[in-house]
Amino acid sequence: MKKKLVFIEGQITPDFIANAIAKHQVKTQIGAHNIFLGQIRKDEVEDKVVSAIEFSCYQEMAEQKLHEIREEAFEKFDLTCMHTYHSLGKVNVGEVCFFVFVSAPHRPHVYEATEYIVNRIKSEVPIFGKELFEDESYQWKTNV
Template sequence: MSTQTSIFQNGAISPEFIAKCITELQSQIRVGGHDIFLGQVRADEKEGKKVGAIVYTAYEEMANKKAHEIAEKAVADHGLSSLQIYHSLGEVKAGEICLFVFASAPHRKEVFVGLNQAVEALKAELPVFGKEVWSDASSTWKVNQ
């Protein structure tokens, strides 16, 4: 993983931030492949209501520690050059990016498998919680799928 200390960004993760991260890795000339996962807030529908946003909260210290463990395992298991993880805190509207995971490796096969391992572990183990805000202004805690 990079020297990143916190995975958290306030609000949505912007396309400009994602582009900046990609640009910074162009100097790593021993890397042959990059792979990116972008998690986006869906406008799910239920009982005639639509999700307009998700408000994310977390046990930040615990989540940062767990994210670093997940990244280190993916790097070690698949020979990745780096793995960066960014997750939103606060409100993220439907259509906006809430999770950005960026993996790099000397070869493409390793980067695909390593990124998938990390994303699945993050969804299952990261102590981050989302409250869905519905079109009628009600809210419910989200269950990860």
């Protein structure tokens, strides 16, 4: 099986997202798509303002877990396609760092599948975010 691209260095660009969508126009058995985009927020934590998040992971372990989630999602939902992408490295406030794209013959499946996939990835995949503050200090982020 060909290894799927999951991790992208830096932000996930609008062009990357648009191209992913455009590639699916030829798949005429698809009746619905759903997309989740995770974007870096300009949070304030104890009077410090987030300027970026620097992502890292145990890539081999993360890819294995993502593969398991993918296989289980295809078993659980009537999906045609599923793509997940996550940033590594520094992603600035306002930029996209997490992209889930789900396609199916019918609308109800994509809504349920997207929520399931996003929640599983956020809670189970060993991806770590270091919140970088405007004053150049940092803290490790916890997922919510």
